[in-house]
Amino acid sequence: MKVMTVFGTRPEAIKMCPVIRELKRQPNISCKVCLTGQHEEMLNQVMESFHINADYNLHVMTQGQTLALVSGKIMEKLTRVYNTERPDIVLVHGDTTSSYIAALCAFYLHIPVGHVEAGLRTYNMQSPFPEEFNRRSIDLIAEIYFAPTELAKKNLLAENVDEQKIFVTGNTAIDALGMTIKESYSNEDLEWASGSRMLLMTAHRRENIGEPMVRMFGAVRKIVDEYKDVKVIYPVHKNPEVRKIADDVLGGCERIRIIEPLDVIDFHNYMKHSYLILTDSGGIQEEAPSLGIPVLVMRDATERPEGVEAGTLKIVGTKEKSIKNAVHKLLDDKSEYDKMSNAVNPYGDGHASERIVRILTERFGD
Numbered sequence: 001m002k003v004m005t006v007f008g009t010r011p012e013a014i015k016m017c018p019v020i021r022e023l024k025r026q027p028n029i030s031c032k033v034c035l036t037g038q039h040e041e042m043l044n045q046v047m048e049s050f051h052i053n054a055d056y057n058l059h060v061m062t063q064g065q066t067l068a069l070v071s072g073k074i075m076e077k078l079t080r081v082y083n084t085e086r087p088d089i090v091l092v093h094g095d096t097t098s099s100y101i102a103a104l105c106a107f108y109l110h111i112p113v114g115h116v117e118a119g120l121r122t123y124n125m126q127s128p129f130p131e132e133f134n135r136r137s138i139d140l141i142a143e144i145y146f147a148p149t150e151l152a153k154k155n156l157l158a159e160n161v162d163e164q165k166i167f168v169t170g171n172t173a174i175d176a177l178g179m180t181i182k183e184s185y186s187n188e189d190l191e192w193a194s195g196s197r198m199l200l201m202t203a204h205r206r207e208n209i210g211e212p213m214v215r216m217f218g219a220v221r222k223i224v225d226e227y228k229d230v231k232v233i234y235p236v237h238k239n240p241e242v243r244k245i246a247d248d249v250l251g252g253c254e255r256i257r258i259i260e261p262l263d264v265i266d267f268h269n270y271m272k273h274s275y276l277i278l279t280d281s282g283g284i285q286e287e288a289p290s291l292g293i294p295v296l297v298m299r300d301a302t303e304r305p306e307g308v309e310a311g312t313l314k315i316v317g318t319k320e321k322s323i324k325n326a327v328h329k330l331l332d333d334k335s336e337y338d339k340m341s342n343a344v345n346p347y348g349d350g351h352a353s354e355r356i357v358r359i360l361t362e363r364f365g366d
């Protein structure tokens with residue numbers, strides 16, 4: 001069986017690499033890896049951490065790219081790769097433009113698509129934008145669905161997806177965590193933050209760039225001014241628009257460290273050592289519950305309500321006041337903090353990749 005995995009951004013890579021490792025263990029599977037290169041440095045960091053070499057890299061990224069340009073370039077280049085390789089199945093992950101275009105190209109060539117992390121929904125096309133559209137579109141195309149949770153399966157069934165094609169596997173983010181967390185881990189940033197309460201922050205969503213991000217960072221700046229025992233570490237996304245707002249609002253404060261994106265091994269261990277996490281990321285919402293670190297999600301909607309239900313995540317929007325109030329509560333109220341810092345993991349047992357590969361073999365291997 002010829003399986004091709006196609007992805008192009010950091011979060012897809014983190015959640016697809018455990019699947020690739022499992023595919024490559026199978027003697028009867030030929031596994032090819034094609035990177036779209038929607039991201040560059042942030043993607044390469046993950047590939048290096050998991051020691052995986054790609055067979056193809058379409059190198060589509062440009063600074064400040066538009067989604068239309070990314071889509072057009074992937075479409076043209078990937079069609080040539082598919083025609084050369086003629087895989088039996090293409091695997092894509094999640095909701096990025098790379099995943100959507102990779103699924104669409106496969107559909108045009110009548111190549112079946114497997115969707116890893118299928119079925120997540122906010123039912124709001126503007127949040128996350130354009131990811132809600134991408135994920136739903138991939139689910140129109142897919143031939144086999146790897147839903148991380150029962151809720152994701154329920155969402156697919158409500159859209160009349162054939163139940164025989166849906167498999168609840170857990171999320172491969174948990175598989176990745178099993179490979180990255182180290183019992184004894186330290187480095188210079190963590191030493192700098194020790195003795196303080198460390199807030200770890202990430203922010204990059206397209207719908208937050210501009211005013212919402214100014215408000216989000218404004219809240220963080222004020223919290224640091226108010227609480228002398230708080231330090232912030234912010235590995236800033238490579239997007240130049242995000243970097244500019246970060247420098248303008250957060251620059252020049254000695255208890256805020258704005259650093260380059262961390263490789264996934266470092267980042268997961270920073271998460272484990274933080275007091276709380278502020279983020280608009282999707283993947284971090286899956287990882288934090290199993291580490292028991294409270295997460296304040298700076299978005300208006302989440303496609304990952306399981307973590308909210310488990311108690312580890314709280315949706316706080318992007319208004320300065322609501323973010324500040326939520327952080328104050330976690331800094332001042334121990335019982336509130338303890339309630340949120342229970343490690344309850346609704347996203348699986350760390351064996352999602354094995355399940356996915358077993359199901360693929362049963363369904364598509366001759």
Ligand code: UD1
Nearest residue numbers: 009038039040041042043062063064065096097238239240
């Ligand atoms: C993309 C995904 C988003 C995902 C995010 C993960 C879409 C529509 N968006 O958004 O779902 O949450 O990745 O981070 O697919 N850049 C670099 N080097 C890198 C990566 C990015 O310089 O390694 C800069 C470039 O200037 C690039 C810009 O960041 O043009 C934006 O990258 P892009 O992939 O278009 O958007 P993201 O916001 O990263």
Ligand code: UDP
Nearest residue numbers: 011014235261262263264267281282283284
């Ligand atoms: N992450 C990382 N280094 C960082 C910040 C995040 O490795 O400096 C990881 C994080 O653990 C999670 C993933 O990147 O697995 C989230 O990616 P991102 O926030 O870029 O995208 P999203 O999840 O929002 O799609």
